[in-house]
Amino acid sequence: MASNSGFTMVLPTLNGKNYERWQVQMKVLFGYQEVLDVVQDGFQAVGDEATEAQRSLFRECTKRDCKALAMIHQCVDDSNFEKIAHSKTSKEAWDILGRCYAGAEKVKKVKLQTLRREYELLQMKDEDTIADYFTKLRSLTNLMKGCGETMKDQLIVENVLRTLNSKFDHIVVAIEESKNLEDIKIEELQSSLEAHEQRIKERSLDRDPEQALQARFNKKFTSQGNFQKKIKGKWKGEKDKGHEGSRQEPSSSSSERISVNGQALKRNKKKLDKKKIQCFRCKIFGHYAFECRTRLVNGGAEVEARLAQENESDEDQVLLMVTTEKDNTKDDC
Template sequence: MAGNNRFTMTLPPLNGKNYERWQVHMKVFFRYQEVLDVVQDGFQTVGEDAIEAQRSLFRECKKRDCKALTMIHQCVDDSNFEKIADFKTSKEAWDNLRRCYARAEKVKNVKLQTLRREYELLHMKDEDTIVDYFTRLRSLTNYMKGCGESMKDQLIVEKVLRTLNSKFNHVVFAIEESKNLEDFKIEELQSSLEAHDKE
């Protein structure tokens, strides 16, 4: 193997959650395999009256395109393969995946904006118990994380302390005075508040 210039490359398959990262890897791989131009731009077919040089160029482009399409097929999971199985060229398959994930990303961003608004407006209702409030809060933050939002414990703890109803004011004051909110975990806050809620 010492004199061989080939190397094997293991690429993570496109799985529905990693499109941005996957397409960066694939473009580098295509460039290395000298097929990126065919994937991005496609290639021209030749007519019946084409000269031999044109036919030869077409055969070479077709071969490079098959190579690229094979790479795409090998680097997608089963559900993504179904999206591209019927396409005959690498450009068609590549463009279809790009369109699919552009729509998915747009939908995710719209959903995330709605969830952020909901999070901003979230507060403890008078009839809520601590368990009720934390259940709503955790459900919302988990959805946000699922859409790619980074949610640090400290920010969630601070949100809870700001949005509890007034019967917890003395507890909030005590926690803010005695605890380092940077290290205070949501679970600790919930336990502490549940103990006061039962009093």
Template sequence: MANSSGFSMTLPILDSKNYDRWRNHMKAIFGFQEVLEIVQKGYQEIGDGATEAQRAMYNEAKKKDCKALFLIYQGVDAANYEKINGVETAKQAWEISEKSYEGADKIKKVKLQNLRREYEVLQMEETDSIADYMTKILTLSNQMRSCGKAMKEKSIVEKVLRTLTCKYDHIVVAIEESKNLEELKIEELQASLQAHELRIKGRSSSRGTDQVLMSRHNKKNSENWNQKTKDKGQNSR
């Protein structure tokens, strides 16, 4: 889909599992298309005695609402389309989607409890890269935020530092001693850890190369020694 400026835009599609991400993406798209206020607040109908200026404003609002409703229709799958089919305004369609997926407070609390339990037991696996593990941490953190949990950056930084594998112990100690964890940004932490990860990989690769060269050297010496032994045996006959 392209707008009047030629900017190509792919709409996210709402299904049964991605409401939080879909909502955030759609809000950004509504803002870009200048229809977010219409979606959130709707517009006022006008009476028969409205002035020309009022009619002009109404027609503009109606046009924006149709545009927003079109975006919503285009951004849902077949099951979700049936929930909003027949609504008259974008505000009504948006509210139906919110009620369908955000649910009651009790549902949010149960979801948050499950996410919190998963977050608390999460540990870095030996097979995880720093980028993989940070993605796991941030995904859970964002899901908890969407359920109303306040997630401070410091608590996420501390969670990462205490759940890394033991090969990162040295860099964790260095970070804790040299950085103010109250001010340390998640992206700064990730950059430091990834730099350390690259050094570890570089050393492992160097050791592997040294071992291969040493093995070849020992094999060659062994072959030379065996050949000399064989030559001596033949000369002694």
């Protein structure tokens, strides 16, 4: 905190990451205190043969130099103070900090290339406001100017219009058609975009109550529809259950279902004992109805085939064929 003639100001502090901004602020402070020429150019010492006027000027320059050096000491953190602790003049301390952070010309060129790429890839995000986006843009352009880049206002304006969010497309078209981009200033462009941004926010706030009412109505309608579907599905399930109960068949029909699903029973052949199974068609034990060989032919003539199985093994099988015929010829009178 510094005070001079009732004017109070907060001194900037160099912390190792803000050198570009810090040096700009310090130059302004040096100019306010009338010591900028001493910091940048220094002063010459006088010899024993100097005149009284030269000695008086030297004392004045020394006083101003100590004042500038004290300001530099107050505007750096502890780590940076160690770098300039043994400096005798303000120019020496200023040059040491410049070499530490600004670097040589090659370092500036490398840094400038990185900043150029970042500037080209800069794009406004959905959550950014116009003020936030212009702050990012100004910070980046100031860093580029500190590295020796020449930035024209026209190029910055064109880049802003090209990288704005899509919701500002109609505003960009209007600005490009109605104004000359060579004459428009960055501040003028920002104020115009902020006015349109405020109008968009006001319209979105006006639509919010209507959207909330519509969402509430849709939610109520959906809940009623789901309730009706639930009741309908429950009634349908009970109806289907009643039909299934009414379609139950006696034991004979269940045997027919067993015959239809004969393949499934064949897979479980080893688990079932067919000796106790009676065929409902021929009434003989040992096989199912779908395995029965009985067929009706010739208007009532019955042909039966029996598969005899031995009690000792199911693998030895003998096939016996018995044929019976009925004589339906009539006696001649």
